[in-house]
Amino acid sequence: GQQVMQIPQYQHVQEGEDFTTYCNSSTTLSNIQWYKQRPGGHPVFLIQLVKSGEVKKQKRLTFQFGEAKKNSSLHITATQTTDVGTYFCAGYRSNDYKLSFGAGTTVTVRA
Amino acid sequence: ETGVTQSPTHLIKTRGQQVTLRCSSQSGHNTVSWYQQALGQGPQFIFQYYREEENGRGNFPPRFSGLQFPNYSSELNVNALELDDSALYLCASSFGGNWEQYFGPGTRLTVT
Numbered sequence: 001g002q003q004v005m006q007i008p009q010y011q012h013v014q015e016g017e018d019f020t021t022y023c024n025s026s027t028t029l030s031n032i033q034w035y036k037q038r039p040g041g042h043p044v045f046l047i048q049l050v051k052s053g054e055v056k057k058q059k060r061l062t063f064q065f066g067e068a069k070k071n072s073s074l075h076i077t078a079t080q081t082t083d084v085g086t087y088f089c090a091g092y093r094s095n096d097y098k099l100s101f102g103a104g105t106t107v108t109v110r111a
Numbered sequence: 112e113t114g115v116t117q118s119p120t121h122l123i124k125t126r127g128q129q130v131t132l133r134c135s136s137q138s139g140h141n142t143v144s145w146y147q148q149a150l151g152q153g154p155q156f157i158f159q160y161y162r163e164e165e166n167g168r169g170n171f172p173p174r175f176s177g178l179q180f181p182n183y184s185s186e187l188n189v190n191a192l193e194l195d196d197s198a199l200y201l202c203a204s205s206f207g208g209n210w211e212q213y214f215g216p217g218t219r220l221t222v223t
Contacts, residue, residue, distance in 0.1 A: 004153075033212075035212075035214075041216075042215065042216050043212070045211040088154075096167065097159050098167050098169055101156075
């Protein structure tokens with residue numbers, strides 16, 4: 001079955017630094033989505049990427065979809081304490097309504 | 112615009128019992144999906160409902176079943192509860208089958 005893997009599992013970042021989290025799928029995806037879950041909260045939709053090689057930016061967050069549509073990355077610049085939480089990638093295969101989530105990257109920030 | 116709501120917030124059940132969880136979708140959304148999230152894990156897709164029909168199912172046994180009503184609200188039923196069913200159950204609504212998911216706050220189920 002489809003597997004979505006994320007690395008690293010944990011990311012400890014100094015406030016102001018940049019970091020990247022990576023997402024890899026065992027199968028080609030029709031699209032990929034990213035969600036953020038704060039401690040004790042629920043996943044909140046951040047963005048969806050559909051096209052091969054697509055890059056989207058949201059303020060300090062940059063999302064990229066790989067050329068082969070099997071991997072994605074999230075890059076955060078100038079990390080702030082508000083970035084604390086777990087970031088999940090999730091993807092759909094073509095003609096499939098099952099959204100497969102990775103295990104997430106949990107981000108903590110040192111002030 | 113009303114967001115996704117779920118009830119109850121917390122629930123404690125005994126192994127072997129049955130449970131029903133409820134979800135009201137965000138206004139304008141016609142699709143509801145249910146997920147199980149174990150501690151420290153990503154959400155696992157249980158199933159999706161569209162126009163009151165199951166539209167897709169993850170790797171969960173038949174004792175996990177659901178319903179969607181004409182107003183797009185939904186129920187998740189779990190029979191013969193097992194200890195491993197202890198998790199956060201998330202409902203998510205969307206406008207369409209593979210669009211972005213809008214999650215509710217979840218129901219924390221504990222099976223003892």
